[in-house]
Amino acid sequence: MNILLLGSGGREHALAWKIAQSPLLHQLYIAPGNPGTAALGTNVALKLSDFEAVATFVATHAIDMVVCGPEQPLVEGLADYLAQQESTANVRFIGPGKAGATLEGSKDFAKGFMLRHHIPTAAYQTFDGTQVEAAKRYLKTLTPPLVLKADGLCAGKGVLILPTHEEAFQALDEMFAGKFGTASSRVVIEEFLQGIELSVFALLDGCGGYVLLPEAKDYKRIGEGDTGLNTGGMGSVSPVPFADADFMRKVEDKIVRPTVEGLQAEGITYRGFVFFGLINCAGEPKVIEYNCRMGDPETETVMLRLKSDIVELFIAAAEGTLSEQTVETDPRAAVCVMLVSGGYPEAYGKGYPITGVDQVGKDSVVFHAGTALTDDTLVTSGGRVLAVSSYGQTLQEALAQSMDGAAHIVFKDAYYRRDIGGDVIA
Ligand code: AMP
Ligand code: GLY
Numbered sequence: 144m145n146i147l148l149l150g151s152g153g154r155e156h157a158l159a160w161k162i163a164q165s166p167l168l169h170q171l172y173i174a175p176g177n178p179g180t181a182a183l184g185t186n187v188a189l190k191l192s193d194f195e196a197v198a199t200f201v202a203t204h205a206i207d208m209v210v211c212g213p214e215q216p217l218v219e220g221l222a223d224y225l226a227q228q229e230s231t232a233n234v235r236f237i238g239p240g241k242a243g244a245t246l247e248g249s250k251d252f253a254k255g256f257m258l259r260h261h262i263p264t265a266a267y268q269t270f271d272g273t274q275v276e277a278a279k280r281y282l283k284t285l286t287p288p289l290v291l292k293a294d295g296l297c298a299g300k301g302v303l304i305l306p307t308h309e310e311a312f313q314a315l316d317e318m319f320a321g322k323f324g325t326a327s328s329r330v331v332i333e334e335f336l337q338g339i340e341l342s343v344f345a346l347l348d349g350c351g352g353y354v355l356l357p358e359a360k361d362y363k364r365i366g367e368g369d370t371g372l373n374t375g376g377m378g379s380v381s382p383v384p385f386a387d388a389d390f391m392r393k394v395e396d397k398i399v400r401p402t403v404e405g406l407q408a409e410g411i412t413y414r415g416f417v418f419f420g421l422i423n424c425a426g427e428p429k430v431i432e433y434n435c436r437m438g439d440p441e442t443e444t445v446m447l448r449l450k451s452d453i454v455e456l457f458i459a460a461a462e463g464t465l466s467e468q469t470v471e472t473d474p475r476a477a478v479c480v481m482l483v484s485g486g487y488p489e490a491y492g493k494g495y496p497i498t499g500v501d502q503v504g505k506d507s508v509v510f511h512a513g514t515a516l517t518d519d520t521l522v523t524s525g526g527r528v529l530a531v532s533s534y535g536q537t538l539q540e541a542l543a544q545s546m547d548g549a550a551h552i553v554f555k556d557a558y559y560r561r562d563i564g565g566d567v568i569a
Contacts, residue, residue, distance in 0.1 A: 144454060145170040145205050148184075149191055149221075150212025151177050153481075153512035153530040154439035157446040158212060158453075159183045160508065165454035172204065178521060179511030191216045194224045202230035208457060211238035211415070214436045218248035218296055222415075235461035236414065239435050243406065243413035246433040250292045250301075250331045253433050260405035262398055263429040267333035269294065272319040281332055282311050288335045293318060295326030299375065304335070338424040339566070340431065341383045342441045343391075345399055346456055349414035352466030353403050354456060355395070357381045357448040359441035360567060365488060367562045374488045375527055378545075378563030379479045380538055381444040385423060385567065394421065394428045402433075414460055443510050443530040444477040478541035479532040480549050480563050481512065485556025487526035495555040497521045500529065503548035506541075507533040523554050538564045 144167050148159055156179040163171055163183040171184030174197070180186060189196050191213070201209060209225065211217055220241035225231040238244075245252045251269040256262075270278035282289055289311040293301030301323050305311040318327035344356040359381040365371040386394075398419060406413045418434035418441075437445070446453075450471035459465045484491035500509050500521065510532060513525020531548040535541030542564055549559050 144168055144207045144458075145172070146208045146210060146454070147172045147174060147201060147204070147206045148180075148210045148212065149174055149197075149216060151175050152212070152439055153510045153527065154437055154442040155212040156180050156510040156512070157442045157530075157532070158210065158437070160510070161446040161449060161453045162210070165452045167452065167454040167458070172206070174200070177511045178514050178516050179509070191221070192219070194221055197221065198225055198228050198231045201225065201234055206234055208235040208237065208461065210457065211236070212436060214244065214247050214296065214434060217241075217244040217415075217435050235457070237457050237460060238415040239413045242411045243415070244435040246417070247435040248296055249294055250432070251294045251329055254331060254333070256405060256409075257430055260401045260408075262401050262405070263427065265290070265334040265336050265429065265431075267331050269329055269331050271329045275315070275319060278315055278330065278332060279312055282308060282315070285332070285334060287311075290333045290335050291315060291318060292331040292333065293323040293327035294329035294331060295323070297323045297326045301326055336422050336424055336429055336431065338422040339385065340420065340422050341386055342438045343394055343399070343419040343421055344437060344441070344445060345403070345417045345419070346460050346465065347403060347406070347413045347415060347417060348460045348463045348465035349412040350463035351403060351407050352463065353399065354465050354468055354470045355399065356470060357445050357472050358383050358386045358391070359438065359444050360564075361438060361441050362560065362563050367560050369566070372488050374483070376438075376440040377481045377483070377560045379438075379440045379444045380541075380564040380567065381441070381448050381477050383567060384538070384569065390423065390426070390428065394419070398428055398430060440479045440481055440530050443479040443532045447477040447508065447532055447534060448473045448475070473534070475534045475536060476538045476541045477532060477534055478538060478545050478564055479530050480542075480545040480559050481527050482529045482531065482549055482552060482557050482559045483527050484513070484523055484525070485558050487558070491526055492556065493522070493524050495523045497523060497528070497552065497554040499551040499553050502551035503531060504533075504544060506535070506544045507531055507548040509548065509552070528554065528557070538568050542568070
């Protein structure tokens with residue numbers, strides 16, 4: 144099997160690491176990839192927004208399967224585009240078409256979908272710029288903190304949580320005035336949910352079959368103790384201790400299965416990952432959001448714990464036979480610690496040489512997130528630079544391994560959190 148993996152971050156390096164272990168793999172290409180994925184396959188300089196270029200590459204390199212890491216090409220309809228071209232129509236594609244990706248691409252669609260299929264989520268209403276007064280009246284019925292969400296894709300920045308009605312009214316005006324471009328021309332206002340979050344991942348085959356992957360929890364704030372600005376993710380853990388068998392049964396019965404059946408009922412053929420962003424409200428799981436892809440940095444722990452051959456699962460997803468598959472999970476724990484550039488998520492420097500990546504212990508894997516090669520020297524090239532993911536018998540042990548690994552890696556102004564998993568480690 145020749146596989147083209149799309150994307151360039153830590154998530155894609157982790158997917159490439161797992162795909163490369165499959166005996167079913169012949170050639171792996173990653174577009175555009177990063178210096179980490181270059182060690183596992185061939186990086187290809189493709190722009191993912193250029194569907195024609197992707198199709199040409201697929202057709203001319205005997206690609207059997209395309210796996211899409213990020214949401215943007217899915218929301219823009221890459222799967223549908225390839226299915227419509229004669230030369231790529233038969234290529235297996237892991238990732239939903241435009242209709243399925245709308246679960247992530249429109250928060251209003253996702254909320255309506257959950258309402259239609261009785262999937263537990265926060266109460267909400269959606270408003271556009273002509274309904275400012277109605278939106279403010281609805282806000283007044285809610286108790287702070289107040290949650291405002293831009294309807295469209297905003298690279299993870301479209302959710303605002305405001306402590307007072309005054310601030311929420313002002314934020315609403317700014318959103319309708321174009322704070323997030325057209326993404327905030329409609330705004331979802333919803334009830335604030337109290338609880339602890341986790342990420343659950345399913346792979347769907349478009350025929351009603353699905354498998355669950357190991358669950359994970361990510362840490363979004365820059366500072367220890369979950370303080371400071373939001374980031375793309377500072378680390379992750381898997382398993383999540385409170386997601387015991389009883390809780391996961393509720394997740395499957397009340398959320399995962401109704402979602403799969405809801406997609407079927409609405410005629411949406413969904414072949415790919417669904418990322419359920421959940422919150423545990425006093426023992427009851429509720430959906431905060433859907434994503435149409437894997438999480439980053441959750442993938443950097445989930446892939447360590449997935450024992451099954453991921454290519455076999457992808458083939459079953461493409462062929463509609465996932466209900467016959469079982470997923471084998473590594474009983475060990477995994478913790479990912481993200482090394483970021485000093486200053487991130489605000490302004491930061493780039494181009495600093497990195498050393499020590501090959502010095503980490505045997506229980507750790509280093510995934511590249513924002514690195515580049517300059518004359519054979521590995522340098523920083525993004526806010527999130529490297530993800531150190533480690534195994535341990537317990538989360539504490541895995542965290543200790545990742546701390547040890549991180550301590551070996553050196554670049555100017557490097558920063559990482561030392562408390563990843565701290566809130567769930569007993
Ligand atoms: P999202 O982009 O939808 O993942 O939202 C970003 C973050 O905002 C989530 O990870 C939650 O921490 C928080 N959030 C979103 N919706 C709610 C809600 N209804 N209640 C509490 N927190 C929320
Ligand atoms: N870790 C959250 C996300 O990938 O959106």
